Amino acid sequence: MKSSRASLSSILQPVFSLRRPAFCSAAPPKPQTPLHLRPPAFRAALSDLQRWQAWAKTQASSVGSTFSALDGGPDSSLLLRELNWLVEDAVEHPALLSTENKVTAEVAIRAQLEEMYELWRQRIEERRPFQYVVGCEHWRDLILSVEEGVLIPRPETETIVDLVDHAVKADEELREGLWADLGTGSGALGIAVARILGGGGRVLAVDLSPVAAAVARYNVERYCLEARVSVRVGSWFDPLKDVEGELNGVVSNPPYIPSKNIHSLQAEVSRHEPILALDGGADGMDDLIHLCHGAASMLKPRGFFAFETNGEIQSKLVLDYIQNEMEGSFCRLEIVSDFAGIQRFVTGYKA
Amino acid sequence: MWSLIQKRVCRKIQLHSSIIRSCLLNSVSEHQFYYSSSPACNHTAPRSAIGAKKFNGLFSSFDAKWRGSSFMRFLSSQAAAEASTSDGLTVGGIIANNWVIYDENESDWKSHAAAIAQSIHLIKKRLRWKKLISKLEVLSKELDKPDLWDGPSHAGKISREHGSVVGKMKEVNAFEQELFEHIDMIKLAREENDAELESESLNALLVLRRHLKEKELEALLAGEHDLCPCFIEVQAGAGGTESMDWASMVMQMYKRWAENRHFRVSAVEEIPGELAGIKRATIKVDGDYAYGYAKAEVGAHRLVRISPFDSNKRRHTSFASVAVIPILGDDFSHVQINESDLRIERYRSGGPGGQHANTTDSAVRITHIPTGVTASSQNERSQHQNKASAMAVLQSRLDQLEIVRQAQINAEHTQSLTDINFGSQIRSYVLHPYRMVKDHRTEYEVSDPDSVLQGDVDGFILSFLSASLDKDIEDD
Ligand SMILES: C[S@@+](CC[C@H](N)C(=O)[O-])C[C@H]1O[C@@H](n2cnc3c(N)ncnc32)[C@H](O)[C@@H]1O
Numbered sequence: 001m002k003s004s005r006a007s008l009s010s011i012l013q014p015v016f017s018l019r020r021p022a023f024c025s026a027a028p029p030k031p032q033t034p035l036h037l038r039p040p041a042f043r044a045a046l047s048d049l050q051r052w053q054a055w056a057k058t059q060a061s062s063v064g065s066t067f068s069a070l071d072g073g074p075d076s077s078l079l080l081r082e083l084n085w086l087v088e089d090a091v092e093h094p095a096l097l098s099t100e101n102k103v104t105a106e107v108a109i110r111a112q113l114e115e116m117y118e119l120w121r122q123r124i125e126e127r128r129p130f131q132y133v134v135g136c137e138h139w140r141d142l143i144l145s146v147e148e149g150v151l152i153p154r155p156e157t158e159t160i161v162d163l164v165d166h167a168v169k170a171d172e173e174l175r176e177g178l179w180a181d182l183g184t185g186s187g188a189l190g191i192a193v194a195r196i197l198g199g200g201g202r203v204l205a206v207d208l209s210p211v212a213a214a215v216a217r218y219n220v221e222r223y224c225l226e227a228r229v230s231v232r233v234g235s236w237f238d239p240l241k242d243v244e245g246e247l248n249g250v251v252s253n254p255p256y257i258p259s260k261n262i263h264s265l266q267a268e269v270s271r272h273e274p275i276l277a278l279d280g281g282a283d284g285m286d287d288l289i290h291l292c293h294g295a296a297s298m299l300k301p302r303g304f305f306a307f308e309t310n311g312e313i314q315s316k317l318v319l320d321y322i323q324n325e326m327e328g329s330f331c332r333l334e335i336v337s338d339f340a341g342i343q344r345f346v347t348g349y350k351a
Numbered sequence: 352m353w354s355l356i357q358k359r360v361c362r363k364i365q366l367h368s369s370i371i372r373s374c375l376l377n378s379v380s381e382h383q384f385y386y387s388s389s390p391a392c393n394h395t396a397p398r399s400a401i402g403a404k405k406f407n408g409l410f411s412s413f414d415a416k417w418r419g420s421s422f423m424r425f426l427s428s429q430a431a432a433e434a435s436t437s438d439g440l441t442v443g444g445i446i447a448n449n450w451v452i453y454d455e456n457e458s459d460w461k462s463h464a465a466a467i468a469q470s471i472h473l474i475k476k477r478l479r480w481k482k483l484i485s486k487l488e489v490l491s492k493e494l495d496k497p498d499l500w501d502g503p504s505h506a507g508k509i510s511r512e513h514g515s516v517v518g519k520m521k522e523v524n525a526f527e528q529e530l531f532e533h534i535d536m537i538k539l540a541r542e543e544n545d546a547e548l549e550s551e552s553l554n555a556l557l558v559l560r561r562h563l564k565e566k567e568l569e570a571l572l573a574g575e576h577d578l579c580p581c582f583i584e585v586q587a588g589a590g591g592t593e594s595m596d597w598a599s600m601v602m603q604m605y606k607r608w609a610e611n612r613h614f615r616v617s618a619v620e621e622i623p624g625e626l627a628g629i630k631r632a633t634i635k636v637d638g639d640y641a642y643g644y645a646k647a648e649v650g651a652h653r654l655v656r657i658s659p660f661d662s663n664k665r666r667h668t669s670f671a672s673v674a675v676i677p678i679l680g681d682d683f684s685h686v687q688i689n690e691s692d693l694r695i696e697r698y699r700s701g702g703p704g705g706q707h708a709n710t711t712d713s714a715v716r717i718t719h720i721p722t723g724v725t726a727s728s729q730n731e732r733s734q735h736q737n738k739a740s741a742m743a744v745l746q747s748r749l750d751q752l753e754i755v756r757q758a759q760i761n762a763e764h765t766q767s768l769t770d771i772n773f774g775s776q777i778r779s780y781v782l783h784p785y786r787m788v789k790d791h792r793t794e795y796e797v798s799d800p801d802s803v804l805q806g807d808v809d810g811f812i813l814s815f816l817s818a819s820l821d822k823d824i825e826d827d
Contacts, residue, residue, distance in 0.1 A: 072702050077623055078712050085711070085732060129709050138732030155697070155713040155734035156705050257706055268709040278706050311703055339697040339715060339734070340704050 029211050031218040032147045034135030040092035040108035049107055049116075050097060056083050056120045063124065071266045073127065082123070082130045089134045090116060127267035137186070144186045144219050149211035151277035153188035156338045157253050160306050161192040163336060163347055164251060167304040168197065174248045174304055176200035182236055182252040182291060183207055185277060187216030187229070189251050194228045201248075203229045206239055209276055236287070237294040250295045253308040254287035256280040284310050288318055296329040299350035305330075312343040319346055434527040436534050442468045442527060455557060460537050463556040467530050470563035471523065477570035477820055478519055487516050508682050519573070526566075529559055571816040576754075577643025579677040582619065582744055583609075584633045588651070588670030593658045595628030598671040600804060601652055602632050605645075605673075607806025614638035618730045619740055620714070627660070633744065635678070642677040647812040647819075649675050650777030657783050666783055670776075676747045686749040688742075694718040695738065698727055717741045724748050778811065780804070793818045 044052075060079035067073030074082070087094050092108040111119070122128040131137040131152045137144050139153045140161060146152050168175040175197050181190035183206070190205035197203070205220075207213050213233045220229045232239040240247075257278045262270060269278070280287055288307060295305045309315045315335045322330055330348040338344040435441045445468035452469070453462040490513040493499065499506045533556045540549035572578070583605050587598035609616045614636045621632040636645060651672045658667040679685065697704075698714035714729030715737040726744035728737040778790045780800050788803045788811075789796040795814040797803055803811075 072708060074710065074712075078710070081730070082711055130711050131709075138736065140733055140735035142733075151706070152709055154705055154708075158733070158735050253706075255706070261707075266708055269707065273709065308705065310705060338704065339695050341696065342704055344705065 029149075029214045031145060031215045032135055034089075034143075034145045035086075035110055036089040036134065036136060036143070037145075038110040040110050042109045042112050043106045044109055044113045046096060046105040046107050048113060049091070049109070052113060052116055052120075053083070053087065053097060055117075056086075059120060059124045067127070067267070071264070073266050073268060079124070083120070085130070086116075086120070086134060089136070127271060129268040129272055132272060139188050140192055142188070142191060142219075142223070144188055144191075145215055145222070146186050147211075147215060148272065149209065149274050150215045151185040151212075151273055153186055154253075156340075156344055157188065157308055158192075159336070159338055159345065160189060160251050160253065160308060161196060163306045163345065164193050164249065164304070165196050167249065167306075167347075171302065171304075174302075177202070177248040178243055178246055179203045179249040179251070180237075180240060180247050180298070181205045182250065182294075183254050183277070183287075184216050184231065185212050185253075187219040187231065189253065190216065190229050190231075191219060191223055191225060193249075193251060194225050195223070197228075199228075201228065204240060204243070205229055205231045206234060206236065207231070208233070208235050209274065212274075212277075236290060237298055240298060244298055246300060247298045247303055248300060249304040249306075250291075250299060251306050252291050254280065254291055256284045256288060256308070256310040256314060258282060258284040258310075280310070283317075284314060285317060288314065289321060292318065292322055292326060296326060296350065301350055303350040304347070305350075306345055306347045308345055309343075315343045315346050322346075322348070434524065434531055436531040436538075438538075440531070440534065442471050442530075446472060455560065458550075458553055460534065460553055460556055463553070463560050464530065464534060466560050467526075467556065467563055470560070470567050471526055471530070473567050474523060474526075474563070474570040477567075478523070478573050480523075483516055483520060487513070487520065490516060511682065526559070526563060530556075533559065568813060571813065571820055572640045572643035574643060574646075576677040576679060576683075577640055577646075579642040579679055580635065580637040581642035581645050581678055582633055582635055582674075582676045582747060583645055583648070584631065584674040584676070585629070586631045586672050586674070587624070587629065588672060590667070590669045592624060592626045592628065592660045593667050594669035594671065595624030595626075595630055596660065597628070597652075597654045597669045598630070598632070599624075599628040600654075601671045601673065602629060602634070604804050604806055604808065605636075605648070606634060608808050609634075609636045609638075609641070609806075611806050612638065612644070614641050619744060620727050620729050642675065644809075644812050644816075645675045646677075647815045648673050648777075648808070650775050653776055653779045655779065655781045655783065676744070676751050678743070678747050679750050683750065685746060686753050688719065688746065688749065692720050694720055697734070698729060713737050715741050717745050719745055719749060722749065722752065724752070790815060 057080065060083055061076050063074070063076050063079055065075045068075045087097060090110050091097060092110070096105070096107050109116070119133050123130060123133050129152055131146050132148055135145060135147060137146050137152050139155075140158050144153060164179075177200070179193055179197065179201060181187075181193060181203055184190045185207060187205055190203045194201060194203045205216055207216065210233055213231050216231045220226060220231065255276065255278050257265070257280055259279050259282055261284075262275065262279055264270075265278075288309060291307060295303075299305065307318065309318055319333055319335060322333060328351055331351045333346065333348040335343050336345040336347060433441050433443070435444075445464055448461075448465070450461040450465040452466045453459055490509060493509045494513055499509065533552045536552040537549055537556075540546075540552060583602075585598050585602045585605070587595040606616055615638060617635045617637075619633040619635055622630040624630055651670050653668060653670050655666065655668050657664050661667060694717070696716050696718070698716045702708055711732070712729070713731070713734035714727060715734055716725060716727035717738070718725045724745060726741045726748060728740035728744065731737040731740055777792055778788065780788045780803070782800055786800050787796055787798050788800050790811050793811075793814045795811055797810065
């Protein structure tokens with residue numbers, strides 16, 4: 001099942017994403033440096049940069065609510081806020097931009113002015129996600145590097161970290177030992193969970209995509225967690241055979257969108273994010289079911305799991321599946337809602 | 352240069368000895384002490400210490416030594432003691448003399464002295480001097496308790512508070528001492544016909560006079576939470592786009608005002624109007640005395656103008672209400688918030704979310720269920736951070752409610768905080784048919800609305816603070 005899913009995804013991939021072909025070369029891909037971490041090596045006249053900003057504002061304003069009406073995309077006010085953040089990331093002293101006078105002044109920027117035009121054009125015309133434009137996503141208290149080929153972590157997923165926090169506070173024994181983040185993408189969950197666990201915990205972060213694995217490693221290094229988070233490449237529990245039955249906890253935000261829905265997603269998602277990270281098979285449940293079985297054999301007794309799902313229907317399906325098809329494997333099962341009130345997560349403990 | 356310094360040193364010595372002489376000649380009587388204990392305090396320092404104290408006014412280094420050796424702590428008796436010149440002139444005495452206060456340029460020492468005495472009087476009033484003295488006594492007693500440091504955080508708080516009260520009192524006392532030093536010098540210079548010394552001392556008086564004028568303003572901000580940063584929140588009144596536009600003008604005015612004061616300004620939330628302006632917006636203003644100043648702006652602000660949104664060019668009146676919430680520091684015991692009392696929601700969400708959507712919008716609204724108080728944040732780049740920022744607003748709101756509740760229980764008149772009533776109209780901005788901004792509380796007015804809307808609100812703030820504070824204290 002799982003291997004067929006992986007190969008299906010890689011076949012579909014080029015159609016939907018700009019991602020470089022994976023699985024071919026041995027050399028690991030080199031992650032891109034997010035804009036805010038690049039040196040402010042370029043200079044532009046303040047007035048030129050202000051002209052760029054004015055142009056970018058006009059572009060953003062002209063969008064109005066067309067994107068949001070079309071596919072739930074961003075409206076002007078959101079784009080204008082993103083523009084401020086782009087300035088924040090690209091300009092060494094962003095406050096300079098709002099000063100009126102000093103026509104002759106120069107500002108230091110982290111990308112050439114032409115690139116700034118190109119970046120904003122991509123944002124508006126190609127609907128390239130803002131996070132790929134600036135190369136990072138602010139998620140919880142982290143700033144994670146992201147690029148094409150790696151799913152941009154969603155705000156909903158932040159809650160999984162709180163769930164882990166509650167679990168380890170309720171049972172401090174869970175804190176010391178091994179955890180796994182399956183389908184780690186940018187490394188978001190793995191890194192945040194490691195920080196929650198503290199010095200005694202270790203996280204194995206797994207992803208099938210070498211690009212994701214490389215970006216995850218980069219982020220792990222940025223937070224100096226090499227000693228506590230190891231990134232392994234492979235399909236779900238395959239690279240974890242050596243720790244079977246030893247895990248204190250498993251978290252995952254696996255692909256869960258039903259295949260038929262992929263085309264109708266918001267353009268930022270369907271055109272730019274990796275299909276491998278999104279497509280959960282016919283009813284979106286393939287990977288979730290696989291993970292439930294894996295968790296049952298990989299977790300220690302009283303070990304904790306938290307999975308993200310597509311919403312109310314999937315949460316119930318997962319719960320039913322565990323209760324009926326895997327009777328006795330888990331206990332204290334729960335469905336937890338996200339901040340939009342959507343039943344989003346399934347949690348429980350190994351019996 | 353050298354000779355001049357030597358001359359001054361000589362004089363100091365002469366003066367020194369002349370005072371000793373006068374002390375020796377006269378028998379020890381109350382009014383001759385540079386400090387005389389206030390009747391309110393019955394602490395009496397040992398006689399020998401009093402003897403040494405006489406010179407404090409003139410030679411502050413003696414003062415430090417004396418205090419360093421015998422009394423480590425600044426006592427309330429010292430604070431309450433009244434300084435005087437060598438011949439017993441006190442601040443109260445100067446004021447009672449009713450000397451005419453001329454313009455600064457008039458070289459008249461009595462005029463300067465009278466102006467300085469008035470400033471000192473006002474500053475003491477604003478600091479609530481008597482209350483400060485009793486507070487110092489209470490704090491000193493606390494500090495003397497042997498078990499104080501059993502509770503280090505409490506002890507830290509007490510000693511910080513003590514330090515701050517002492518700091519304020521010492522500063523004012525130093526001004527008094529300085530005043531009398533200069534007066535003594537002038538008298539001496541006259542006795543000795545030393546024109547140079549006289550003009551030097553006169554000049555020193557003038558400098559002091561100006562300095563104290565500034566201090567008067569600072570003393571306006573002696574409220575318990577004045578030093579804190581704060582949130583400023585502007586909400587559009589009824590009246591659709593016109594009042595939403597007005598609300599955004601008001602917000603803009605405060606952003607400019609805060610920037611001019613070199614406060615750090617950051618946006619917390621902004622709910623834009625459909626066509627223009629804002630329904631509501633909150634900014635955080637960070638910098639010394641942000642709350643102390645901004646609290647003067649609480650209330651409804653009224654605009655009268657020809658609305659640019661009215662195709663018939665009619666005159667409209669609209670309102671925006673301003674709330675100011677202090678962000679209390681760590682030494683304040685904050686209201687405890689139980690996680691289970693909170694409802695946290697994603698703001699402006701819709702659709703299936705999760706992997707379906709990619710949005711940089713992670714605005715969050717938190718409701719404190721027992722009180723119904725809400726707070727939201729949308730300007731941070733992650734949901735976690737929006738949540739933290741909304742929590743900070745919520746905490747401050749609940750703290751403020753608690754302060755008001757406490758004040759009501761104690762029937763205290765804490766004008767600034769009980770006035771969180773958004774409703775009362777405090778100021779009108781008229782752009783048509785004439786141009787004027789007028790504060791209804793103080794009658795302070797300005798004929799140039801543009802400058803005010805550009806952030807020039809200090810005149811309004813200071814006049815309100817002094818009017819309300821000085822009125823407030825009459826009954827003390
Ligand atoms: C929805 S993304 C989640 C990424 C990240 N955990 C997050 O929440 O931002 C799913 C991730 O699972 C990975 N994935 C897909 N199939 C996988 C498989 N068979 N084995 C391991 N990882 C897989 C994808 O590459 C992708 O990074």
